[in-house]
Structures are given as C-alpha cells and as structure tokens.
Amino acid sequence: MKKYTTTDGYSGLLMIQDMVPENNKEVTVEILDENVDGDTAWVKYNTSYDEKPGVFKLIKENAQWKVSSKGPRERGPF
Template identity: 50%
Template structure:
C-alpha cells in the first residue's frame, strides 16, 4: 500500500512538471523579456532558428539602456492551427510591435516575418 502511494505521488509530480503549453501571447512576452534582458538561452528556446538569428542581430542595438519591467500588454491576437500573430506594447518601445509565431512540435515559437509580409491587423 505504501509503495502504491509513493508511486502515485511520483507520477503526479512528473505529470505536473511536464512541458507547459504556452499561448502565443505568453510566448511573445517571454521572447520580449528575454530579448531585452539578453537571456539568449530562453530567447532561443522560444524562437525558430530564423527568428533567433534575426533578433540576435539587432539585440545590441535595441537593448541599450532599456531594462526593468516590460509592462507587456496584448493589443490584438489571432491564430489558426499553425500560425499566430500578436500585436503588443511594452515599456521599451513607444509604438506597438508585431510578432509572427509558428507552431513547431506543439509549441508556439516567434519567427521572422518575410519581406513585405504584413500581419492581419
């Protein structure tokens, strides 16, 4: 009986500690904050390879002198099975920003927009 209780607790703990499915908005917030805090490990985890390279190229130019709470606020969000768009504001930039996200292996990841590609908003 004691073994069953221990195995049940271990199984419950492992199931709760599994991968967390983040929404496009939650993923966008993580990417913004990791970008400005220069947490490239987290940034890479939540972006596609193209998205990471693009953000990494402009990171030093954009993050100079910007720190503190992001005050991330979603203005609009739309998604289908494979693609999502999130328009948001932060305390780091005056104008709203837009992220395109792709679902990769069941997880939302920020990617680069194509040249001349416009979002749905």
C-alpha cells in the same frame, strides 16, 4: 531565448535585443491583439520602452509555439 524561437526568429530577436537600452528599469509588456490561423499566430503588443506597437509572428513546431520572423513582403493581420 533560442529554445522558444525558430532559427530565423532567433537572429531577428538578437537584433531587437541589441536595440533595447540596458538599464535597471522594469520593462512592461501589454498584449493588444492576437490572431491564430492554423499553425501561424500573430501577437500585437506594446512595451514600456517603445512608443509604437510591435508585432510577433509565431509558428507551431512540434506542438510548441515559437517566435518566427516575418517574410519581407509578408503582411500580418494588423
């Protein structure tokens, strides 16, 4: 996971991972929307374990997209 995230994004994903219940149930993910603006992208998604859609922010680093964390007052396109 660390390979595909920025430093800030990694710590945020660890927090999210701790909130996901551990069970043997298969988790499904559905991409609802995406928005790319230069080296920043936003992805809106649904999962089978959460009732509310989530949003990931991605940053392009060294020609590779990496999950990043959203700033406290930063608003995405969704």
